[in-house]
Amino acid sequence: MTASAVQRTVEAVWRIESARIIAVLTRMLRDVGLAEEMAQEALVSALETWPVRGTPDNPAAWLMTAAKHRALDWLRHRKLEREREPALTCEIEGLLQDAAPDLERAVEDKIGDDLLRLVFIACHPVLPTEGRVALTLRLLGGLTTEEIARAFLVPEPTVAQRIVRAKRTLAEARVPFEVPSGHELVQRLESVLQVIYLIYNEGYAASAGADWMRPALCDEALRLGRILAGLAPREPEVHGLVALMEIQSSRARARTDAKGVPVLLLEQDRSRWDQLLIRRGLAALARADELCRDHGRTLGPYALQAAIAACHARARKAEDTDWHRIAALYDALAQIAPSPVIELNRAVAVAMAFGPAAGLEIADALRDEPALRHYHLLPSVRGDLLAKLGRLDEARAEFARAATLTQNEREQALLLGRAAACLEGVAALRR
Template identity: 55%
Template sequence: MTPGSDTDEVAARGAEESARRAVAAVWRIEAARITATLTRVVGDFALAEDLAQDALGEALATWPTKGVPRNPAAWLTAVAKRRAIDQWRRDVRHRDRLSELAFGIDQGSPTDAPWDPDTIDDDVLRLVFIACHPVLGAEAQVALTLRVVAGLTTEEIAAAFLAPVATVQQRIVRAKKRIADAGVAFETPPREELPERMRGVLATIYLLFTEGHSASHGSTWMRTDLAAEAVRLGRVLVALAPDHAEAHALLALMELTAARFPARTDAGGEPVLLEDQDRRRWDRDAIRRGRAALARAVELGGGLGNYGLQAAIAECHAVAASVATTDWARITALYDGLVELTGSPVVELNRVVALAHGEGPGAGLEALDALLGRGALAGHHLPHAVRGELLTRLGHSDEARAEFELAAAGTNNDDERRVLARKLAALPPRQRGPGTKN
């Protein structure tokens, strides 16, 4: 072994790891725009993602030695376009597309085209509408969009669905095939098709925001890039469908919830729970926007649906001066409506928390045990975290410790694990039995 070879090997490994991190970061932030651009260029949803994945592979192979380019997203898009050209050169049927792409005529409609109020002037939202095509079932629409638009891993999507990873993988593969077989074009759906696609689009944006608000995997408490993209898409969607009440309600929910983001971490980046947040740091402009959107949803009539009820809950938090002065009775009643509407055990768990604040930890624990007694949320870590909190407030420290330990073992998020570790550390020392020696 020649002198310095160990150092060179360490440096190479470091460069490779740095490149991997760069690729992962770019993909998380720019995946939707890259895929949307490629879909517009090649006219094929599945092919666009394949090309993007090929470009990622080339980045992993070249960036460790050549360095990360100044504009990584543009580099990945350009590589993917070159691969498309190579493929089209082998396919005479795409001769016209090759000519168009080679001369760079891929920038969309001319600027002097007449304005069309029904046009979605946003590649990413257009991509969402493609993934939410009626040829797919509701769950397949959401899973596919979260994978392609949000860039979430299969594990993260499975966590959002509370479903096995293998099931979600199969769902995504089948969805891509159906989109390809149906020849779905990269275009604005006709206005008459908007209503049947809106349910999937709203659900996708909602889950995108939810993953940004509380990351299911990784080392960060939140993924504000995903949440911000969800809010942006919500605003575009409201402009496209100004009379759709649930679109306004979803935007209200996201604005009111995102308003708390500045206070959800401390100066060191550590998570701060709701009861400990400095409400002076909440974004008052976002609260005003959220309340205005909720008022518009109510004004449009039809009663509050899933997103409207959640937005009303978020509004209760936004207008309260403290946890103690929060209208927990109203929040519990709103959760009652949500439980009836959705039947979701996660919603029931949130209702338990509200009930415990309003009527005391004993009432909350009774409701939680009834929920768990039905087998709901089996294998999920959140019920253990809630149960540990309620037992702590009741003074049952040893039982609380066991619950927090189960919750910490079950979470896939490092920040959440640290929050649980702090709760464990704050508990009194374990009680010893009468026969225990020191």
């Protein structure tokens, strides 16, 4: 195997196994930053060793064992340094005893628990949102700082600083390496789901740049969601979020044409939707619904959004969409998770179910909402509804305003095109 082929193998194994390795080391060392450092040292060792000695039969086990050896060496060194401090020495002895028996085993019973603990650490509410996102992609996604920066179109040093600050904050706050319980578990799980949701949304509808979507982010969020569903199989909202991402991802091929130009939902070629992802999404939604019924609960925000997506997925043609059900689901969503963005989406559903005037009434009520002041989709939705009502001059102005608010080049071109179409419609009426 050539050196370049070995390097690709190392990088592929690292991307798959790094989260598990860091999780196990974090249990041993009680420091997520130090754990990542030790894991990175094992990665460097593989890059140096495998081209010379050949790729091991079990690459994942090799990396895990190499990383554990480094962690144990560090613990022994700390023990020698602190031997005059009995309490600390006793603690380190305990860690060494815990780690030693299974040193040569790369796969152990606790790995699943360790990975879940790492998820809760990376998404801890003590961190700012951007820190949670960056640390999650770094520790659980195995992405490099450069890859994260490229995905979010921010300078690499900015991402590096976010990760460093996040690790420092976790250390200073002495965040325990554990899965919370009771009410704290609910709160922390909300944070975990929010981070995965934010990553997915940025991939599904890129906030800036030349591309309509960033598929790599969607794929990473979906992978993390699937892992979380395996680690927390009794949590309905975890399955709800997975269902939402699976169904939304099923449309990826149909969301742009051959030139990368966006294709809106009602204009998409539904034969290009991925039926396997739809089936997976519907199965996850059914699981969320089953768990809710078992617990005597109603669907949560992610499951409700998945149910809305499922209405689109089940419609073979755009005109078959059950807009009345979608409007009802948005009513339910607005009750349990009220927000201006949800209300704007509800306006679209109401317009499709009961006519553009009904939807415009809801959208107009949001015009003074501070949270939507710079949100391009408010004038975009108003423009669409005004155009359907034949108020083309007003619609053109709204589309033009929306184009000035978005930082995504593809979306801007789409909005300017719609503004131009309104202008042509006005000119045609005046002729």
